[in-house]
Amino acid sequence: MTADPILSVAGAVGGYGGADILHGIDLTVGRREIVGVIGPNGAGKSTVLKAIFGLIRLRQGSIRFEDQDIAGWPPNRIVRCGIGYxxxxxNVFREMTVQENLEMGAFLRREGLEAALERVYVLFPDLVEKRRKPAGSLSGGQRQMVAFGRALMLDPQLLLLDEPTAGLSPRYCEQIFQIIRDVRAAGVAVLLVEQHAKQALAFSDRAYVLASGRNRAEGSGADLLADREIAQMFLGG
Amino acid sequence: MDLLSFLNFYLVPGIVLGSIYALGAIGITLVFGVLRFAHLAHGDMATMGAFLVLALVAGTGMNPWLALPFAMIATAGIAVGLHWLFYEHLRRRSAILTVIASLGVALMLRAIVQVVWGVDSLTYVGGIVRPESYFGIRIKDREFWTLAATVVLVVALMLFLGYTRWGKAMRAMSDNPDLAQLSGIDTRLTTILTWTIIGLLGAAAGFFLGINTELKSLMGWYMLLPMFAAAILGGVGRVEGAVLGGMIIGIAEECSVIFLPSEYKSALAFAVLLIMLALRPTGLLRGKVL
Structure with a gap:
């Protein structure tokens, strides 16, 4: 648990249609904290993120962000209150240029567009020379940078990342993890779901292990990595 | 046949017809791209726009070209109204339901036109118009203004889509509707804006067809197939593709008379549509696959 969480999910129950996937999930994210969520396929990892972002309605439970209960809010209202997904x-507009992708991330922003673009380009200098290229023409890693950049355009306090390294080569994975550290250094808390469990635990401040829609374990990344039972059950021994 | 006769009898009428198809095809491609269904009422919406100009001309005696902007705005209102009354309720259902609903809307619009204005052919202004000759190329005033107005409307739309916040939002929604919503884009307002543009351009297409030929209650329905063929030929979801497709179909239809009996003119669009879907379903400019 975190003393002063920016996000706290309590007793979340819900799923798609009539079938529940989450059966009472609890989790918290502190300010400037990187929190990982790992677990086997079908554990409900991505579903938790979708529930937080209003893409799935919860049947029970609460989601508090800062001092507001955001459960049941539509995504465009959640974006406005400071969560990026x-x-x-x-996760990019393939036919639109890199710069247009970033501009769409700032759709709700009436002023300060130039400054926001500048901040994203400082964080991802590789994108500067590609800014007039369609996002669909970029490599997987660069596309992921565009996706991150788009989500950062409204200066969110919390970023939700759904398997950011899925399908990327090891070289790009390391680059993405470095970007996540840079994002945190810029003052943004990060909640990420990861398939690469060992890597995720190694670099998260804290992590949750989910299985069958329930919390199984929670602790610092290093503690969970050292736990033999967790290692056997979820990290492949 | 010499070059001048080819230009005067086939190419100029082809380009005029092509620009009418282009305006209609833009509407169809926008519905496909942003709202993701085939809008079968598009032709009858254009007919409604054309007859609204007639109503203004008959009611106030104003020049039809001056009446056009008012009819375009009224048709945009009708398009948004149809969205609210019918299509919005089916948004979460399978797209085929919306397509069939649009067929019902087409029949309703046509019935209104037939009840109010009858089923006979009508014209905006009576009398014979003689074409002006420019270096041997004969072009009527109304043909010139049709082309000019099409260019202005297409350029304005391209600038809107390329450089304005809401224009980019429309492209974003066409590109990836889920991500548009996640980015905070108001997809409801973007949809209404899309219908407004569809109505504006549809009325213009109907009016240009009406002023260059005559007004008939079925004119939009007959235009539906070439407009769809143009949108698919150019690449679904691509405005520049719709313009290109419209021009090709228009010119090909007029030129087909050189080789084929004129009764087969409208079959040409159908042939182009079939060949394109079989050989290159993304269209000339790589649009969406249906």
């Missing part, structure tokens, strides 16, 4: 797939 990077989906696992289809």
């Amino acid at each position: 990077v989906p696992q797939v289809d």
